[in-house]
Amino acid sequence: MAEPLPLDHLACRTDDWLLAQVDGATRTATAWRDDVARAATALAPLTAPAVALRQACAYRFSVWLFAAWHAGKTVLLPGDHGEAMRAALGDAPTIGDADWSAYAPATLAPLADARVVVYTSGSTGVPVGVPKTLRQLDAEVAVLARTFPLPDTAAVVATVPPQHFYGLLFRVLWPLAAQRPFVAATQPYPEALWALPGMPHVLIASPAFLKRLPPHLDWPALGGRITAVFSSGGPLPADAALDAATRFGVPVREIFGSTETGGIAWRNRPDASWTPLAGVEIADDDLLRVRSPLLADAGWHATGDRLARDSAGFHLLGRADRIVKIEEKRVSLTQVEHLLLAQPEIAVARVVALHGPRAELGAAVVLSAAGREALVAHGKAALARQWRARLAPQLETLAVPRRWRVVEALPDNTMGKTTEDALRALFATRPAWPDLLDTARSDDGATLTFYVDAALRHFDGHFPGTPILPGVALLDWAVHYGRRHYPLPPDCLGMRQIKFQHAIQPGRVVRLRLAWLPDTQRLHYDYSGADGTRHASGQLVFGAAT
Numbered sequence: 001m002a003e004p005l006p007l008d009h010l011a012c013r014t015d016d017w018l019l020a021q022v023d024g025a026t027r028t029a030t031a032w033r034d035d036v037a038r039a040a041t042a043l044a045p046l047t048a049p050a051v052a053l054r055q056a057c058a059y060r061f062s063v064w065l066f067a068a069w070h071a072g073k074t075v076l077l078p079g080d081h082g083e084a085m086r087a088a089l090g091d092a093p094t095i096g097d098a099d100w101s102a103y104a105p106a107t108l109a110p111l112a113d114a115r116v117v118v119y120t121s122g123s124t125g126v127p128v129g130v131p132k133t134l135r136q137l138d139a140e141v142a143v144l145a146r147t148f149p150l151p152d153t154a155a156v157v158a159t160v161p162p163q164h165f166y167g168l169l170f171r172v173l174w175p176l177a178a179q180r181p182f183v184a185a186t187q188p189y190p191e192a193l194w195a196l197p198g199m200p201h202v203l204i205a206s207p208a209f210l211k212r213l214p215p216h217l218d219w220p221a222l223g224g225r226i227t228a229v230f231s232s233g234g235p236l237p238a239d240a241a242l243d244a245a246t247r248f249g250v251p252v253r254e255i256f257g258s259t260e261t262g263g264i265a266w267r268n269r270p271d272a273s274w275t276p277l278a279g280v281e282i283a284d285d286d287l288l289r290v291r292s293p294l295l296a297d298a299g300w301h302a303t304g305d306r307l308a309r310d311s312a313g314f315h316l317l318g319r320a321d322r323i324v325k326i327e328e329k330r331v332s333l334t335q336v337e338h339l340l341l342a343q344p345e346i347a348v349a350r351v352v353a354l355h356g357p358r359a360e361l362g363a364a365v366v367l368s369a370a371g372r373e374a375l376v377a378h379g380k381a382a383l384a385r386q387w388r389a390r391l392a393p394q395l396e397t398l399a400v401p402r403r404w405r406v407v408e409a410l411p412d413n414t415m416g417k418t419t420e421d422a423l424r425a426l427f428a429t430r431p432a433w434p435d436l437l438d439t440a441r442s443d444d445g446a447t448l449t450f451y452v453d454a455a456l457r458h459f460d461g462h463f464p465g466t467p468i469l470p471g472v473a474l475l476d477w478a479v480h481y482g483r484r485h486y487p488l489p490p491d492c493l494g495m496r497q498i499k500f501q502h503a504i505q506p507g508r509v510v511r512l513r514l515a516w517l518p519d520t521q522r523l524h525y526d527y528s529g530a531d532g533t534r535h536a537s538g539q540l541v542f543g544a545a546t
Contacts, residue, residue: 042067
């Protein structure tokens with residue numbers, strides 16, 4: 001394919017092509033340039049040197065991005081809506097939602113300079129602004145185009161927001177520079193892929209999306225319409241990569257890098273070595289260091305990743321030790337996690353420092369099959385005591401986790417990353433949701449298995465001496481998990497055939513069976529125990545309240 005167009009001239013060209021699919025209609029490059037020129041006029045009265053851009057629609061995002069650049073503004077891209085992020089943005093006005101159509105188009109000249117600052121919380125939860133120049137963005141796009149020669153006619157469709165650096169590059173800047181159309185809407189569910197136009201598509205996905213592909217969907221019906229799949233933003237488990245490759249019929253191209261470094265390497269099999277991208281140099285050290293044209297300068301950039309070199313590239317060995325202080329003692333979270341993963345009941349583990357009335361460690365764990373059997377047989381408290389006893393001879397007392405959360409999967413954001421803020425949120429208050437152990441999807445419904453912990457807030461005052469899970473909690477859980485698995489309408493309008501047969505007490509393993517009937521707009525739910533006891537069932541009617 002041809003070299004990508006330089007970004008500085010994109011809004012000043014005169015040639016035309018199909019640029020985007022927006023709300024069922026198409027937008028051409030000529031229409032896009034007119035929109036950019038009008039939006040630039042709308043921004044002209046702003047005196048602030050920087051603006052914060054928030055917009056989920058990739059088309060509107062691209063218009064405001066280039067309009068702000070042509071209006072001489074630095075564009076700030078916040079990664080979330082939290083208080084810390086708002087503080088980091090300061091007084092920068094927010095753009096993205098206004099209508100530009102009433103403004104006269106400005107006369108646009110090629111960009112002499114343009115900057116974007118991508119905010120990321122990384123693993124610490126503290127927002128960090130990473131500035132990128134137009135030179136760096138052009139270099140990123142050129143490397144992607146040369147490394148992955150995709151058909152010009154394949155439209156880009158994405159599950160990741162344009163706010164993140166991965167989304168900015170892969171679903172906005174690369175398609176624009178390559179004159180390849182893109183789908184403006186972010187695809188929240190795999191089911192949306194079947195509604196795409198009949199042309200071939202390149203899927204820009206997050207690990208979080210690829211890890212949750214429902215097996216019951218008619219994957220053969222996609223019929224080769226997905227010609228390439230990319231994944232970045234966080235680690236993609238090997239089984240998820242292989243499963244996605246089978247369902248889409250093409251390998252998943254994983255991109256390794258960071259907002260700070262840009263792209264570093266890629267691979268198309270989970271057992272393959274990482275191959276450095278064109279122009280990227282890897283230092284032959286225990287800790288990964290990179291030097292590349294994608295960085296702000298020509299020096300070496302140190303990362304926190306460990307690696308092992310081989311003839312084909314390198315393998316990642318995980319992050320370097322994360323050290324925290326607990327009561328003035330240095331504790332390696334990496335070491336604690338390594339010891340937890342050696343336990344036969346634990347498949348995945350992450351440890352986080354909790355700073356409340358006393359500093360302590362919390363561990364979020366995903367159970368193995370043996371762990372789920374032990375939980376059913378002995379309960380969570382007994383399991384936690386067992387883990388603490390095994391760790392005690394190998395760690396100082398303060399390095400042994402005191403608080404535990406059992407989860408079906410580690411909490412991750414839209415990019416598939418597990419942040420320390422997300423981990424701490426698991427321990428912030430008494431939980432409102434049960435410990436989810438397993439989820440199974442089939443053609444006729446979803447079955448969730450969870451452990452009912454005594455720490456659930458629902459047991460407060462209900463009832464002293466004989467704790468019983470309130471029926472309203474069961475209704476709340478049915479709606480919560482129903483929305484996670486099905487595109488339910490916004491409002492619950494009523495209930496039908498509600499039954500509460502046997503009370504649920506702490507320490508029980510319960511199965512929730514869900515089935516969504518779109519024709520009747522009803523969500524059927526059924527709670528049963530591991531021993532077959534029927535606890536509750538009913539139907540919830542959904543729609544849009546008038």
